[in-house]
Amino acid sequence: MILDLDIGNTLSKWRLKDADSSEIRSRGAVWTREEWRPGADIPDLDVVEAVRISSVARAAVLNETVGLLRRRVRHVHVARSTAEALGVVNGYEEPERLGVDRWLGALAGYQLAGGCCAVDCGSAITIDFVLPGGQHLGGFIVPGLRLMKESLKLGTRNVAIDPESEADALLEPGRRTVDAVNHGIYMAAVSAINRIYSEVCDQEGVALPMLLTGGDARVVSRGVQVPHAVWPDMVYGGLEARFPLTFAERAGKMSGAPRVPEPVSLEKIRAGLAFSMLL
Ligand SMILES: Nc1ncnc2c1ncn2[C@@H]1O[C@H](COP(=O)(O)OP(=O)(O)OP(=O)(O)O)[C@@H](O)[C@H]1O
Ligand SMILES: CC(C)(CO)[C@@H](O)C(=O)NCCC(=O)O
Ligand SMILES: [K+]
Incomplete structure (x- = not known):
């Protein structure tokens, strides 16, 4: 079994992947805490022969996790950003x-789409761009929905945006604090994504497929006008590509990869941008 770990600022996600069949056997998430005890939070390390880790938590969290895992698992791969x-x-x-x-x-x-957003x-x-030749341009960092909401300190933090709500309903002015906040942060997030995508495609002269x-x-997907695909395991896909262990991975396959969305034409993106400038 392969254990893949995605240690984020809020949640640490894990999944167990069968090295022979490439099937995902189980998955879960635990809060990213000061002291992370993989033995308690993750099932059955005895069946794990390799671990692959992405971590943006404090170095101490990663070091402790790696230290614990190295005692139990033969192969521990930690991903790093390189040139x-x-x-x-x-x-x-x-x-x-x-x-x-x-x-x-x-x-x-x-690996999936060539150039992409x-x-x-x-x-x-985070919104990152890679051109068709492989040049990563850098990107944009915006507070996430939960952080935006918490930063307002209006006592609405525990009332999340209903993931089933229609994007149209979220466009309406809120008539209670919780709606005003939820609709506001939602619009802040999706307008930023739509605009940033259009600006960069315009600057670079290329319509790029978007992956979320x-x-x-x-929930963000409902408000993004640009054709796109949702890929929950995208970070894990990077781990598979970077440290291929199974037959399928060596052949370039990433689990759960979506169909590549067909971007709209550059002309259409530019027309949308020109229109929003007129307003
Ligand atoms: N059970 C949950 N607990 C916390 N956040 C959740 C949960 N389910 C959905 N979310 C949403 O997911 C977001 C956190 O997403 P994710 O798990 O990708 O974070 P993360 O990996 O910790 O973030 P980052 O990579 O930026 O550190 C929050 O903004 C929150 O709105
Ligand atoms: C921006 C986050 C928090 C998103 O998870 C993470 O990628 C991070 O800590 N990045 C380091 C700063 C940077 O990417 O410029
Ligand atoms: K993440």
Whole structure:
């Protein structure tokens, strides 16, 4: 069994993947805490022969986790942001400073789609761009939905946006605090994504397929006008691409990868941008 770990600022996600059949056997999430005890939080390390880790938590959390795992598991692979990998050139001035979850998302997106716009809707919303030749341009970091809501301190933090609500309903002015806040932060997030996508495609002269991941990907997806695909395992896909262990992975297959969305034409993107400038 392969244990994949995605340690984020809020949640640490894990999944167990069967190395022979490539099936995902189980998955879960635990809060990212100061002291993380993999033995207690993750089922049955005895069946695990390899671990692959993406972590943006404090170094101490990662070091402790790796220390514990190394005692129990033979192969422990920790992903790092590098200047280049799998045909992608990191756009950061200091490549190692790019969040490794973003780097892995960009690698997975590039392996699946070639040039792409990779959006991760987690504690932060990150929007990264990779051109068809593999140049990563860098990206944008916006507070995630929960952080935006908490920062307002209006006592609405425990009332989440209903994931089933229609994007249209979220466009209406709120007539209670909780609706005003939820509709406001939702519009802030989706308008930023729509606008940033259009601006960068316009600047670079290329319409890129968009891929969405993260805890809020599904709800954000409803408001994103650009054709896109939701890929919950995108960061794991980067781990698979970076540290291929199974036969399927060596052949370039990433579990749960969606069909590549067909982007609209550059002309249409530019027309939309020109229209929004007139308003
Ligand atoms: N059970 C949950 N607990 C916490 N957040 C949740 C949960 N389910 C969905 N969410 C949403 O998911 C978001 C966190 O997403 P995700 O799990 O991708 O975060 P993360 O990986 O910790 O973030 P980051 O990668 O930015 O550190 C929160 O903004 C929240 O709205
Ligand atoms: C932005 C987050 C928090 C998103 O998870 C993470 O990728 C991170 O800590 N990045 C380091 C800063 C950067 O990417 O520029
Ligand atoms: K994440």
